[in-house]
Amino acid sequence: MKLKPFELERMQSENEHHVEFNLSESGVEPLKIRELLDTAELKEQLLDMQLGYSQTNGTVALREAISHYYPGSTADHIIATNGGIEANFLVSWWLFQEHPDKREFVFMVPNYMQIGGIWKNMGMNVKNFNLRMTEGKWAPDIEQLKSVVTKKTGAIAICNPNNPTGAIINSSDLKAIADIAADNDAWLVSDEIYRGAELQDEKAPSIHGIYDKTIITSSLSKAYGLPGLRLGWAVCSTEQVAKELWTYSDYTTICPSKISDWLATLALNPKVQAKIEERTREVVQTNWAIMKKWLDSHSDVLEYVAPSAAAICFIKQKTGIDSLELVIRLMKEKSVLISPGEHFEVPGYLRIGFGTEPDHLEPALARISELLNELS
Numbered sequence: 001m002k003l004k005p006f007e008l009e010r011m012q013s014e015n016e017h018h019v020e021f022n023l024s025e026s027g028v029e030p031l032k033i034r035e036l037l038d039t040a041e042l043k044e045q046l047l048d049m050q051l052g053y054s055q056t057n058g059t060v061a062l063r064e065a066i067s068h069y070y071p072g073s074t075a076d077h078i079i080a081t082n083g084g085i086e087a088n089f090l091v092s093w094w095l096f097q098e099h100p101d102k103r104e105f106v107f108m109v110p111n112y113m114q115i116g117g118i119w120k121n122m123g124m125n126v127k128n129f130n131l132r133m134t135e136g137k138w139a140p141d142i143e144q145l146k147s148v149v150t151k152k153t154g155a156i157a158i159c160n161p162n163n164p165t166g167a168i169i170n171s172s173d174l175k176a177i178a179d180i181a182a183d184n185d186a187w188l189v190s191d192e193i194y195r196g197a198e199l200q201d202e203k204a205p206s207i208h209g210i211y212d213k214t215i216i217t218s219s220l221s222k223a224y225g226l227p228g229l230r231l232g233w234a235v236c237s238t239e240q241v242a243k244e245l246w247t248y249s250d251y252t253t254i255c256p257s258k259i260s261d262w263l264a265t266l267a268l269n270p271k272v273q274a275k276i277e278e279r280t281r282e283v284v285q286t287n288w289a290i291m292k293k294w295l296d297s298h299s300d301v302l303e304y305v306a307p308s309a310a311a312i313c314f315i316k317q318k319t320g321i322d323s324l325e326l327v328i329r330l331m332k333e334k335s336v337l338i339s340p341g342e343h344f345e346v347p348g349y350l351r352i353g354f355g356t357e358p359d360h361l362e363p364a365l366a367r368i369s370e371l372l373n374e375l376s
């Protein structure tokens with residue numbers, strides 16, 4: 001079967017380096033290496049690093065540093081990967097191989113469409129359940145989830161905080177989702193990559209520790225502003241699952257880059273992590289104010305719900321043309337890249353990333369205004 005492309009990533013890959021303004025990113029402006037290496041000693045350590053292969057599932061130091069953020073887990077519950085995307089891939093492949101008797105998979109939509117896309121490409125029966133807009137908020141449709149999950153369901157995959165809406169699923173909905181998984185003996189996979197990039201002070205709840213068949217995937221790409229390290233992980237509820245996922249990574253990437261493993265360990269040090277998280281929060285809060293002002297100035301054609309986390313806003317557009325067409329015109333006529341709702345199975349919407357520097361964000365939004373004014 002020919003692989004169906006991952007439309008969101010393909011559009012970004014082909015265009016993000018060719019436009020003047022890229023607002024298709026969902027994370028915050030990336031950090032520089034020198035911001036992590038703030039002492040002469042650390043700089044020397046990096047320069048003296050021998051570029052051999054690293055520990056293939058992540059060094060113990062790195063996995064211990066990750067496990068600190070998941071109380072009760074140890075380095076042995078974790079596998080380090082090349083980005084969150086590899087963690088999602090390994091988990092999807094593992095579920096497919098390990099559960100031949102459970103060929104139905106349930107996927108939250110809208111979402112970062114990777115996991116659902118992998119399962120569909122593997123020939124699985126993928127059923128959606130929706131995050132719906134109710135009372136001005138995006139929330140999971142728990143009744144719908146109950147109706148689609150069966151004893152043949154291998155796993156339910158969610159993304160919390162959610163891409164593309166920036167919504168946070170609250171604890172009681174998470175518990176309800178876990179209960180439905182438990183009633184059907186299904187795995188629960190939660191991509192929590194935007195946790196730590198909340199606009200509010202309170203952290204988004206995690207599924208960690210609420211059910212015994214959970215896998216959490218995450219990375220340093222979003223909340224930490226370090227996508228170029230390509231460093232992610234999966235946290236498994238048992239050591240055995242982490243070990244099994246490791247077997248799958250032997251067939252894909254062998255190991256994370258040694259430099260990235262070392263820099264990631266540094267970034268996850270609680271003192272450094274606290275500083276990075278503060279920076280991220282400041283970026284999302286400051287830039288959201290710019291974004292909100294701009295959105296309000298186009299209230300005739302743009303409708304939005306404020307995101308609770310992540311540097312993205314999912315916007316309903318009423319310009320009279322399809323979102324994909326609007327995005328292509330923006331790219332060609334104004335050299336600005338944003339993402340169409342079609343790439344999240346929600347036509348009629350646009351996802352705009354606002355994590356970049358304000359002096360880049362403001363002129364980019366002004367370019368979008370030009371096209372919106374031409375269309376009105």
Ligand SMILES: Cc1ncc(COP(=O)(O)O)c(C=O)c1O
Nearest residue numbers: 083084085112163193219221232
């Ligand atoms: C929800 C989600 N998961 C995973 C990824 C991939 O992240 P990484 O850069 O860590 O591979 C993304 C990237 O946008 C994402 O939005």
